[in-house]
Amino acid sequence: MAERQAYPDIPLFRYDYTPLTRAQLAEALRQPALGGPGSAGPLEELTRQELAFVAEDGTRHTWRFTPGRRVAVDGEPPAGYGALTIDRITLIAHLVPGTLRGYVIAWDRYDNRATLIELWFGGEPAPHLREVNRAIWHGRVEGGASPAGELHHPTLRCEGRAMAWTEDTGNRTLDYYCSVSYTHWVELDRLRDNRGYSAPAEYIFLTEDLYLFSRIEAEFSGMLQLYVMDANRLQSVGLRLGFNGLDELEYYMFRGTGEWLGQNARFEALGDFSATPLAIADGAKGERRIYRPLETMDKMTPAEVAASIAAGNVHVFDRDSPMAGNGTEKSAAMAGKTFTIEYDGGPRMEYRVTGPETLEWRMDGQGSFTAARYNAWEVMPGAFIFGHLLEGMPNHDGHIVVADFDAGLATNYHGFLNTPYFANEAGAETLFGKLVGEGIPDPGRRRHERTRDLLGRAFTWEYSPGLNSMHLYSTPNTTSWIIPTPSGHFATQWSGSGDFVKIRDQLYFARWQEEACNGTLGTILINMRTMHDAGIGYHMGTTGGLSMSNVGAPARHAGKMDVDRFFGRDAWERQA
Amino acid sequence: MSKPMTTTDRRSFLKTGALVAAPLAVLAPAAAIAADDSAAKLARIEDERAIEGLMRGFLRRFNGKGNAEDCGQFIASAGAIRIDPQVRAIREDARADAELAFADDGHSARWTRPAEVELLANFAGQTTLEKMARFQGQGSARSLAKQRIEAEFVRVIEDGSPSWTITRLMLA
Numbered sequence A: 001m002a003e004r005q006a007y008p009d010i011p012l013f014r015y016d017y018t019p020l021t022r023a024q025l026a027e028a029l030r031q032p033a034l035g036g037p038g039s040a041g042p043l044e045e046l047t048r049q050e051l052a053f054v055a056e057d058g059t060r061h062t063w064r065f066t067p068g069r070r071v072a073v074d075g076e077p078p079a080g081y082g083a084l085t086i087d088r089i090t091l092i093a094h095l096v097p098g099t100l101r102g103y104v105i106a107w108d109r110y111d112n113r114a115t116l117i118e119l120w121f122g123g124e125p126a127p128h129l130r131e132v133n134r135a136i137w138h139g140r141v142e143g144g145a146s147p148a149g150e151l152h153h154p155t156l157r158c159e160g161r162a163m164a165w166t167e168d169t170g171n172r173t174l175d176y177y178c179s180v181s182y183t184h185w186v187e188l189d190r191l192r193d194n195r196g197y198s199a200p201a202e203y204i205f206l207t208e209d210l211y212l213f214s215r216i217e218a219e220f221s222g223m224l225q226l227y228v229m230d231a232n233r234l235q236s237v238g239l240r241l242g243f244n245g246l247d248e249l250e251y252y253m254f255r256g257t258g259e260w261l262g263q264n265a266r267f268e269a270l271g272d273f274s275a276t277p278l279a280i281a282d283g284a285k286g287e288r289r290i291y292r293p294l295e296t297m298d299k300m301t302p303a304e305v306a307a308s309i310a311a312g313n314v315h316v317f318d319r320d321s322p323m324a325g326n327g328t329e330k331s332a333a334m335a336g337k338t339f340t341i342e343y344d345g346g347p348r349m350e351y352r353v354t355g356p357e358t359l360e361w362r363m364d365g366q367g368s369f370t371a372a373r374y375n376a377w378e379v380m381p382g383a384f385i386f387g388h389l390l391e392g393m394p395n396h397d398g399h400i401v402v403a404d405f406d407a408g409l410a411t412n413y414h415g416f417l418n419t420p421y422f423a424n425e426a427g428a429e430t431l432f433g434k435l436v437g438e439g440i441p442d443p444g445r446r447r448h449e450r451t452r453d454l455l456g457r458a459f460t461w462e463y464s465p466g467l468n469s470m471h472l473y474s475t476p477n478t479t480s481w482i483i484p485t486p487s488g489h490f491a492t493q494w495s496g497s498g499d500f501v502k503i504r505d506q507l508y509f510a511r512w513q514e515e516a517c518n519g520t521l522g523t524i525l526i527n528m529r530t531m532h533d534a535g536i537g538y539h540m541g542t543t544g545g546l547s548m549s550n551v552g553a554p555a556r557h558a559g560k561m562d563v564d565r566f567f568g569r570d571a572w573e574r575q576a
Numbered sequence B: 001m002s003k004p005m006t007t008t009d010r011r012s013f014l015k016t017g018a019l020v021a022a023p024l025a026v027l028a029p030a031a032a033i034a035a036d037d038s039a040a041k042l043a044r045i046e047d048e049r050a051i052e053g054l055m056r057g058f059l060r061r062f063n064g065k066g067n068a069e070d071c072g073q074f075i076a077s078a079g080a081i082r083i084d085p086q087v088r089a090i091r092e093d094a095r096a097d098a099e100l101a102f103a104d105d106g107h108s109a110r111w112t113r114p115a116e117v118e119l120l121a122n123f124a125g126q127t128t129l130e131k132m133a134r135f136q137g138q139g140s141a142r143s144l145a146k147q148r149i150e151a152e153f154v155r156v157i158e159d160g161s162p163s164w165t166i167t168r169l170m171l172a
Helices: A021-035 A303-308 B011-015 B038-065 B128-135
Strands: A050-055 A062-065 A072-073 A079-086 A089-095 A099-110 A111-119 A134-141 A161-167 A171-178 A182-185 A198-205 A210-216 A224-230 A235-243 A249-263 A315-316 A338-345 A348-353 A358-365 A370-373 A374-378 A383-389 A398-404 A410-415 A429-436 A457-464 A467-475 A478-484 A491-502 A505-513 A522-526 A532-541 A545-560 B018-024 B087-092 B099-102 B110-122 B140-158 B159-169
Touching: A021 A079, A021 A089, A021 A249, A050 A099, A050 A111, A062 A429, A072 A089, A072 A478, A072 A522, A079 A235, A079 A249, A089 A249, A099 A249, A099 B011, A134 B159, A171 A467, A182 A210, A182 A467, A182 A478, A182 A491, A182 B110, A198 A478, A198 A491, A224 A249, A249 A545, A303 A545, A315 A383, A338 A410, A338 B110, A358 A383, A370 A383, A374 A532, A374 A545, A383 A522, A383 A532, A383 A545, A398 A491, A398 A532, A410 A491, A410 A505, A429 A491, A429 A505, A467 A505, A467 B128, A478 A505, A478 B128, A478 B140, A491 B128, A522 A545, B038 B087, B038 B110, B038 B140, B038 B159, B087 B140, B110 B159
Parallel strands: A315 A545
Antiparallel strands: A050 A062, A050 A134, A062 A072, A072 A079, A079 A089, A089 A099, A099 A111, A111 A134, A161 A171, A161 A249, A171 A182, A182 A198, A198 A210, A210 A224, A224 A235, A235 A249, A338 A348, A338 A429, A348 A358, A358 A370, A374 A383, A383 A398, A398 A410, A410 A429, A457 A467, A457 A545, A467 A478, A478 A491, A491 A505, A505 A522, A522 A532, A532 A545, B018 B099, B087 B110, B099 B110, B110 B140, B140 B159
């Protein structure tokens, strides 16, 4: 088990969060419920004695406030509460003593529109007891001004935006609002490996300026991060609630200051402002679509992997790939070439390309040549991506190579199995090298280099009818992918390790690893002049066996966020 | 039960020098038929209409079911229909005429016509994209494609009367 840390220095998807019991949760919440949330700055005390909320569905709750920031809801035992106001919105938060639940109210003091969020631990619907659940009602606060027109409501207006936030705690976060139902965030201080992670989110329209956002770090700590942001003034007030990696309760309110980073394009039809494309009709309280990829991932042992491969369950470009329904034609132009790739600190690979889809390779001059099937695409004249398996290697390696024969340079996303986590999950390393062969220029010490040209950039990919995604390259070592609905709302999102290499101007070699997810190593060579890619997927699974398959799709450039300055020079280095 | 009167294959079509290609909307006299042979011309027109009706009936049945399961009455053998299982509907392109070509002996024919094809892709695979699409309730996707119907027919005797049946039908 990894070292216990509040904010692990290993990827969150590798950290074993404690499966806290209800008794542990109750004990951890008991005293904080009485005391109320902490804060770095002063919290407010409400002057009114009672606040009655009525939701559009008739749900009604009444809070009675007493001096000393005490509150009781619906006659329950009194609790400590916190309140912070931003412009016309007051955010009130408290737990209910003796229970695993609490409430947040976002109350518009001008017109009494309000949103109520009930929060609870203990599961149902979340499968993890430590994970915060939420249920949301929109309505009004009784008394005084009565709201006219539409109540607070889910919105797509935030979709595509990104903000950098600095809390009064000092914690800095990049929040990408890539979706109407998910978000992607990068902890710049508490986590140290410059990774981004994805989580289910809420986006609620309060006013044209003010939006309520929340994310629950499902599949990780289960923590809630909730805030009301003023998009114009770039300020926020919020609540953090949940258990960190040391199982310590974090229960505090904060103020934040923001920095606008940009907005990527949205893809709903113009005039479509609907915001709940994945709503579950008649869902249970708190139910929503939370992607839990580890549940559906094949998990194989090294012996199972070896047995499957030994039984011949190996497929190298022998099946139609739904990831390449709109792919480009394979290239036969490498046929007849003989060359060597000398990788820095890596193998020396000799190649004899015997045909449009067949080659022979030999590593480090050892033994005889081995025949392999390959596919290649010439993505820019003289620049190819090709891939093949290395039959007989103990880790069932695959080499996915971009070879620029005009420059004499090659980069290899070397995939392998038998990682320490799941034997069928693809690991990857990036190898830089040079091509050696007749007529190939000698690049000397020059090599392809990692690039930040893609950092903060987003592309849509239209792989096949009905199978589309968007990539967001959120950090120097993170690729995130977001899945649209047929209506063009981008929705479910996930992410994994990425790497990005510049091959030529407007030609980039990118990869992603679906760690603790589906186990695939995905690679693409992106041509930003033609706005199309060609790539190769390397995957091992129980039914499909070991495979290499093609990837290809036309792209749309959704935009680019200005985030480079948030990452240090060596930000692509991290522990895998 | 249909009984083939003759057999033909792609090669026999290709080597036939006297194929007649006529848009059905313009039932021009076939070159292979003497200009004054009005009985033969009438027979050819009847053949053309029979084949046109056969195709219309086949497509109506196929589109109603979304597959070729119940199309046995239109085809000569089980292997005659070679259509991708993703195809759910085939709609002839009304802007383009069909081309019908008869073999010299008049016992077989070949038909082509542009069509709009409706495809249904089921996302049953294990790629992450398919899994996430299924997770969002998007287990399949419909799409349209421009293709061409290619069909071949033979004349048969059915219940004592001459008729036509499909020996091969595919989308190209």
